[in-house]
Amino acid sequence: SQTIHQWPATLVQPVGSPLSLECTVEGTSNPNLYWYRQAAGRGLQLLFYSVGIGQISSEVPQNLSASRPQDRQFILSSKKLLLSDSGFYLCAWSGGTGDGYTFGSGTRLTVV
Amino acid sequence: QKEVEQNSGPLSVPEGAIASLNCTYSDRVSQSFFWYRQYSGKSPELIMSIYSNGDKEDGRFTAQLNKASQYVSLLIRDSQPSDSATYLCAAQYNFGNEKLTFGTGTRLTIIP
Numbered sequence: 001s002q003t004i005h006q007w008p009a010t011l012v013q014p015v016g017s018p019l020s021l022e023c024t025v026e027g028t029s030n031p032n033l034y035w036y037r038q039a040a041g042r043g044l045q046l047l048f049y050s051v052g053i054g055q056i057s058s059e060v061p062q063n064l065s066a067s068r069p070q071d072r073q074f075i076l077s078s079k080k081l082l083l084s085d086s087g088f089y090l091c092a093w094s095g096g097t098g099d100g101y102t103f104g105s106g107t108r109l110t111v112v
Numbered sequence: 113q114k115e116v117e118q119n120s121g122p123l124s125v126p127e128g129a130i131a132s133l134n135c136t137y138s139d140r141v142s143q144s145f146f147w148y149r150q151y152s153g154k155s156p157e158l159i160m161s162i163y164s165n166g167d168k169e170d171g172r173f174t175a176q177l178n179k180a181s182q183y184v185s186l187l188i189r190d191s192q193p194s195d196s197a198t199y200l201c202a203a204q205y206n207f208g209n210e211k212l213t214f215g216t217g218t219r220l221t222i223i224p
Contacts, residue, residue, distance in 0.1 A: 032210050042216065043200075043214050043217060044214040090155055090156070096210065098144055098163075098210065099161060100158045100202070100204075101212060103155040103156050103157070105154075105155050106154070108153075
């Protein structure tokens with residue numbers, strides 16, 4: 001069966017520090033991968049999606065970037081965090097069958 | 113701008129009653145619709161998907177879709193306290209990358 005792993009679960013980072021969040025999927029090949037952010041009391045905002053290795057599409061201009069160095073690995077990064085980057089970051093995957101996403105357990109990021 | 117609208121609630125329903133959650137979407141091209149349940153502090157979990165007009169039942173859950181009215185709903189029968197959560201409606205409008213657009217969610221509280 002397919003599983004998605006996301007880490008770390010919780011992160012507290014100072015303003016201006018770098019960020020790296022990692023997500024991996026097991027049990028499938030060539031998944032579609034997504035990064036979402038959920039700010040406190042708000043909906044899910046799509047940040048990036050990828051349909052293959054090295055293929056990244058950005059939905060919202062910001063100081064974040066994403067990379068997909070391997071088929072089942074998706075990384076969210078920032079060189080310098082802002083206070084507004086705080087939120088609940090969710091990685092998700094889909095299998096190209098139109099059956100919706102499966103989300104990882106999420107990373108709660110607090111920028112201080 | 114493709115949008116999915118939900119009443120943010122909170123919606124309070126007595127235990128054992130039927131909870132009715134509603135969602136409208138703006139893009140007539142949208143073909144697939146999903147309901148996710150999100151417990152506080154946790155990641156969203158897919159509970160229902162619907163692709164055709166009409167009703168789809170799965171246990172205590174029934175999803176209803178009316179494409180002419182651009183309206184999706186979720187009914188929860190025999191509501192239990194464990195159903196207390198935020199329910200997110202999502203629409204898929206791109207079969208290639210399967211991006212989902214989410215509503216902001218409806219917070220449901222089941223009163224014992």
